[in-house]
Amino acid sequence: MVDRIDPLDITNIKALSTWMKTQNWRNIAKLEPCRFKDSGRGMRTRKGLEAGQLLVQIPRLLLMTAGGFRSSKEWSWLVDKNLSCHDALVLYLLVEKNKRDSSFFHAYIKTLPEEFSMPTDLGNEMICMLPTFIAMKFQDKIKSLQDSFKKVARGYKNICIKELGFCEFKWAYYVVNTRAVHITGSSGKFNADSSDCMALVPFLDLLNHTHDTSCISGFNPDTNCYEIETLSKTPKCSEVFINYGPHDNLSLFVEYGFLIPRNPNNCLPLEMTDFISACNEYDVKLSNLCLQTISLHNLMKNLGLFTDGPSWSVKALLKVLSCDWSSLMRIEDIIYRDFENQGLTEKTLLNCILDKKKGEVCDSLSAIAKDKSCLVTNCIVSFLEECLSIIEFSYAN
Ligand SMILES: C[S@@+](CC[C@H](N)C(=O)[O-])C[C@H]1O[C@@H](n2cnc3c(N)ncnc32)[C@H](O)[C@@H]1O
Structure with a gap:
């Protein structure tokens, strides 16, 4: 869905392109700024683009460093x-x-x-x-x-x-x-x-992000230009996107101020403290051997709930926390045990963590819903709703 770009923007972008042409820049992919319903100001192409094609080639002199x-x-x-x-x-x-x-x-x-x-x-x-x-x-x-x-x-x-x-x-x-x-x-x-x-990088920085595309970007010493090559096809008159990286919505929001609906990179981060307090609640004793194993195998890293359920580290950590350390076992036998056949303790610990996260997210949603006054709070509400669906999915997976 395309909207007209405001007249002031048109004047400014014409002046930009005139200035850039004086430095030997050419609009190689026939890109033009437009306002899109979902992504705001971005670029569309006046011709269909093939994978492997250059989107932009910006001469070194035009780069502001x-x-x-x-x-x-x-x-x-x-x-x-x-x-x-x-x-x-x-x-x-x-x-x-x-x-x-x-x-x-x-x-x-x-x-x-x-x-x-x-x-x-x-x-x-x-x-x-x-x-x-x-x-x-x-x-x-x-x-x-x-x-x-x-x-x-x-x-x-x-x-x-x-x-x-x-x-x-x-x-x-x-x-x-x-x-x-x-x-x-x-x-x-x-x-x-x-x-x-x-x-x-003038002009290039009018390109919006999607996780659905891939591209190669960098400074090319042979052409003395900063270039982006698309690895995806774009039909004529559609928005041309690039990929800023595999960001989850929290990072996109904090760093760039926007969210991608149904972002597959979404993640709800968990901390070691979430696991410790669940253990305390259910009186699960953490022996020194158990804590040493967690540290030795770096199991406190990459803890998070993803769109396809808890991360591998979450599952491994739950197994280590809930196994019986009085009988000697090889760590591989614990970590690589099938999570589906989990014992009651693992399930209990995970549900305890999920209940707490769900409670925090729901409390926050009802407090903020009263103040849905600006773009930022609207984004936070959407983000919290996505967190809820990640949590719900993790109960079952
Ligand atoms: C490099 S600029 C892209 C051009 C920018 N939209 C503009 O009007 O100048 C990056 C900013 O564009 C916006 N943006 C990029 N991709 C977006 C998307 N898929 N949906 C919404 N906003 C997006 C965000 O505000 C982000 O901080």
Whole structure:
């Protein structure tokens, strides 16, 4: 379903394409921005696309990287400041935006969204209504946003000789977080060698995500361009998607501010503490041998409920927790025992964990349903409903 794109966007995107053409860019896959009912502003193709075809080929000169600071007098000061590549790019974007139409990237900056609806903007009152596994993820992201603000604001004051407002900062942070690509693998620290490792890529960043497609992307030194090749077919006049990675909905929501309905990568994470409290509740004794085995075999990792039921680690951990450690057994005999033939204890422990998670999610749903006032809370409600169906499925599987 396609909608007309607003006139201001059309003007800005025409100006973007004119500017990019001056740097030898060509729209090789005949992509055009459109507004779609489900995914918002994205790209459609005016011709059918085959697997193996290039979607975009963006010349190096058009890539915005913090390496752009290289010719400035602040360069040596910046490389000493122990910034991350992410924060350095946020700072670079703010400095370029501040230059208005004298920035080389002015036409690009005009095409960026003016506002973002992100879960990190939720107040504490709302976060307290959420189940712990969601609240913790939001709080971690809020903390990294605030840490980043302190560092970027220091750099901004030094370069632009004025204070940076938190809202202005958040805009740039969200632009980089939701749109930047990684060019080369690096430690993530900004220094003279890694300054070009993250980039904002004009035009390419108008492509939306779906888990249903695959593509290959990266900088091609032979063409000196950042390229994306699609590995899927797209019919003429349909939306062209790329794949941002195998993200579950909680990660998509926290990092990009959106959800994919019926996302097959969905997962409800579990913690070791969920298992310990279920054991305490049912008086299951945890011997030293049992705890050592869990640690030795890394069974506290990858604990989660997926769309096809509990993860392998959850099943293995339940078996180890509920086996009789007084009679000597080989760990392989315990872990690889068929989960379907589980004993009463495993089933009891799993149901206890699921009941608790279900209770947390249901309490949160009824508290939030009273305040379905904005896009973010609507997304949270959809996400919680998906969590409920994952939990229900796990009871049976
Ligand atoms: C790289 S940008 C893609 C273009 C963006 N939609 C725009 O208007 O500029 C990434 C952002 O697009 C949105 N997005 C991407 N894929 C989406 C999808 N399948 N459904 C809804 N929103 C999506 C999210 O807001 C995400 O943070």
